[in-house]
Amino acid sequence: xxxxxxxxxxxxxxxxxxxxxxxxxxxxxxxxxxxxxxxxxxxxxxxxxxxxxxxxxxxxxxxxxxxxxxxxxxxxxxxxxxxxxxxxxxxxxxxxxxxxxxxxxxxxxxxxxxxxxxxxxxxxxxxxxxxxxxxxxxxxxxxxxxxxxxxxxxxxxxxxxxxxxxxxxxxxxxxxxxxxxxxxxxxxxxxxxxxxxxxxxxxxxxxxxxxxxxxxxxxxxxxxxxxxxxxxxxxxxxxxxxxxxxxxxxxxxxxxxxxxxxxxxxxxxxxxxxxxxxxxxxxxxxxxxxxxxxxxxxxx
Amino acid sequence: xxxxxxxxxxxxxxxxxxxxxxxxxxxxxxxxxxxxxxxxxxxxxxxxxxxxxxxxxxxxxxxxxxxxxxxxxxxxxxxxxxxxxxxxxxxxxxxxxxxxxxxxxxxxxxxxxxxxxxxxxxxxxxxxxxxxxxxxxxxxxxxxxxxxxxxxxxxxxxxxxxxxxxxxxxxxxxxxxxxxxxxxxxxxxxxxxxxxxxxxxxxxxxxxxxxxxxxxxxxxxxxxxxxxxxxxxxxxxxxxxxxxxxxxxxxxxxxxxxxxxxxxxxxxxxxxxxxxxxxxxxxxxxxxxxxxxxxxxxxxxxxxxxxxxxxxxxxxxxxxxxxxxxxxxxxxxxxxxxxxxxxxxx
Numbered sequence: 001x002x003x004x005x006x007x008x009x010x011x012x013x014x015x016x017x018x019x020x021x022x023x024x025x026x027x028x029x030x031x032x033x034x035x036x037x038x039x040x041x042x043x044x045x046x047x048x049x050x051x052x053x054x055x056x057x058x059x060x061x062x063x064x065x066x067x068x069x070x071x072x073x074x075x076x077x078x079x080x081x082x083x084x085x086x087x088x089x090x091x092x093x094x095x096x097x098x099x100x101x102x103x104x105x106x107x108x109x110x111x112x113x114x115x116x117x118x119x120x121x122x123x124x125x126x127x128x129x130x131x132x133x134x135x136x137x138x139x140x141x142x143x144x145x146x147x148x149x150x151x152x153x154x155x156x157x158x159x160x161x162x163x164x165x166x167x168x169x170x171x172x173x174x175x176x177x178x179x180x181x182x183x184x185x186x187x188x189x190x191x192x193x194x195x196x197x198x199x200x201x202x203x204x205x206x207x208x209x210x211x212x213x214x215x216x217x218x219x220x221x222x223x224x225x226x227x228x229x230x231x232x233x234x235x236x237x238x239x240x241x242x243x244x245x246x247x248x249x250x251x252x253x254x255x256x257x258x259x260x261x262x263x264x265x266x267x268x269x270x271x272x273x274x275x276x277x278x279x280x281x282x283x284x285x286x287x288x289x290x291x292x293x294x295x296x297x298x299x300x
Numbered sequence: 301x302x303x304x305x306x307x308x309x310x311x312x313x314x315x316x317x318x319x320x321x322x323x324x325x326x327x328x329x330x331x332x333x334x335x336x337x338x339x340x341x342x343x344x345x346x347x348x349x350x351x352x353x354x355x356x357x358x359x360x361x362x363x364x365x366x367x368x369x370x371x372x373x374x375x376x377x378x379x380x381x382x383x384x385x386x387x388x389x390x391x392x393x394x395x396x397x398x399x400x401x402x403x404x405x406x407x408x409x410x411x412x413x414x415x416x417x418x419x420x421x422x423x424x425x426x427x428x429x430x431x432x433x434x435x436x437x438x439x440x441x442x443x444x445x446x447x448x449x450x451x452x453x454x455x456x457x458x459x460x461x462x463x464x465x466x467x468x469x470x471x472x473x474x475x476x477x478x479x480x481x482x483x484x485x486x487x488x489x490x491x492x493x494x495x496x497x498x499x500x501x502x503x504x505x506x507x508x509x510x511x512x513x514x515x516x517x518x519x520x521x522x523x524x525x526x527x528x529x530x531x532x533x534x535x536x537x538x539x540x541x542x543x544x545x546x547x548x549x550x551x552x553x554x555x556x557x558x559x560x561x562x563x564x565x566x567x568x569x570x571x572x573x574x575x576x577x578x579x580x581x582x583x584x585x586x587x588x589x590x591x592x593x594x595x596x597x598x599x600x601x602x603x604x605x606x607x608x609x610x611x612x613x614x615x616x617x618x619x620x621x622x623x624x625x626x627x628x629x630x631x632x633x634x635x636x637x638x639x640x641x642x643x644x645x646x
Contacts, residue, residue, distance in 0.1 A: 020451045191405035199419035200389040213409040
């Protein structure tokens with residue numbers, strides 16, 4: 001009896017302490033759910049992630065399953081979306097392929113955000129020649145066309161999914177560094193930074209406790225939106241023969257494989273293409289919704 | 301009121317203007333150009349002047365939030381402009397600042413408890429069990445309650461936010477606080493509450509203030525002595541009553557004559573309206589900086605810079621008129637204030 005009362009008072013105390021945080025959170029959630037498009041985006045994104053996680057349970061056929069008798073077969077009851085040129089089940093391959101796309105997306109975004117934040121914050125906070133040097137380096141990366149630089153790096157490293165991810169991370173981080181730098185430049189002039197300095201806070205503390213939390217929301221929006229376009233780029237690289245090899249369950253690769261059969265078996269290219277389209281759309285809508293709740297101008 | 305807590309000697313802050321292809325420094329904005337004053341322990345020194353005259357720069361330079369170009373700032377006799385990073389960190393336990401705009405001086409993503417506790421955390425009370433007690437105590441000291449402890453800054457009004465800023469400044473038990481226009485962003489009714497609170501806190505904790513403002517009435521209310529700045533220099537410095545009753549510098553006279561009197565029945569004796577604009581601090585006028593707008597201008601004024609000297613009773617003025625025999629000096633205008641109001645006959 002006593003322990004229950006104790007537990008109750010502990011919960012009450014926690015609620016009291018975090019009342020403002022909860023309110024803030026509720027407000028954001030309410031704002032997000034006001035937009036039907038954002039909710040559709042959220043559903044697609046969650047659905048996509050769940051499919052990727054539970055692929056072994058959802059896919060009717062195992063990875064790399066093939067029946068050469070069924071090459072280019074049309075959709076049927078046993079094979080919902082038909083079979084591709086080596087006889088694999090397209091529906092299963094799309095489900096298995098979601099794992100690859102998810103891995104690529106998250107890996108590239110993670111590397112970009114980490115690297116971009118590091119470079120951007122240091123450049124903007126210290127300014128002067130540090131800023132000058134770091135920003136010229138990012139300019140060099142940004143000077144090349146995105147896809148071309150990707151292809152050059154993959155060509156140098158050799159094709160393969162891992163190398164594609166590395167190449168895309170190398171090519172994508174400078175835009176994050178730019179974005180973060182711009183944010184930090186404006187935040188660091190705020191009075192509360194000066195106030196923190198005047199009470200004796202260290203550079204590290206000012207960067208991590210004051211600058212980053214206040215400049216991170218555009219990065220969250222940007223990376224959500226980018227997840228979609230990174231998956232498209234990965235698919236594009238696979239399409240031109242870099243990345244996944246023939247017959248692998250990767251969406252871009254599946255489109256390539258179906259290219260030669262476009263007229264007599266259009267389902268081979270169409271369904272993976274649709275998968276890319278829907279997932280990319282989902283991330284974009286979700287990103288838009290996030291922007292609405294994270295952009296301070298839209299709030300209150 | 302014992303010794304001098306702060307002594308500022310010939311403080312200068314020039315901001316370089318870069319120009320040309322190689323970003324060479326072509327000119328300087330002389331924001332503060334040779335300012336000297338002292339602040340006695342326990343007193344409030346008011347620093348007034350119009351926008352852009354360098355008063356905020358002086359406040360920040362004393363705390364070393366900006367690096368001065370030249371001069372000395374002595375705290376208890378030690379030149380703090382020569383301090384290294386670690387010494388400055390220590391020094392800032394004794395000196396704090398309250399900013400003008402309470403909306404931008406609080407981190408919007410931190411709870412009030414974290415904001416007030418930050419000075420304690422970064423100065424070695426990170427694991428101290430008394431930290432929370434101390435933070436609540438501070439909150440009470442500025443007239444807020446512990447219900448406000450777990451809130452975000454945006455949940456408060458402007459006055460309350462300024463109270464939070466003051467609590468943060470008080471956290472390290474400083475001896476000296478720079479108040480950089482602490483009330484100018486607030487409603488008039490709230491202003492007086494904050495001013496009264498600042499006065500009470502000064503008595504309670506034995507604080508010394510540098511009160512920066514352009515609001516003369518507020519300065520008169522809070523300050524023991526007042527310094528008037530014009531274009532990067534102090535033109536007059538005196539005890540508050542003396543300065544308001546007997547302003548000697550033409551600029552001070554003009555400034556005081558512009559005080560709004562909250563009584564429609566009081567007639568202004570005369571109002572001095574200054575001609576023209578403040579000259580640019582990039583190329584301040586030679587001689588006396590005020591000569592371009594001064595109606596008592598003499599031949600000497602644009603050639604020789606007047607000395608900032610005591611004309612008796614610790615009343616410092618930088619004006620050539622003070623060299624004239626007393627009867628030739630322009631009569632100081634007594635400003636109509638509610639205290640000197642005449643009963644109206646109309």
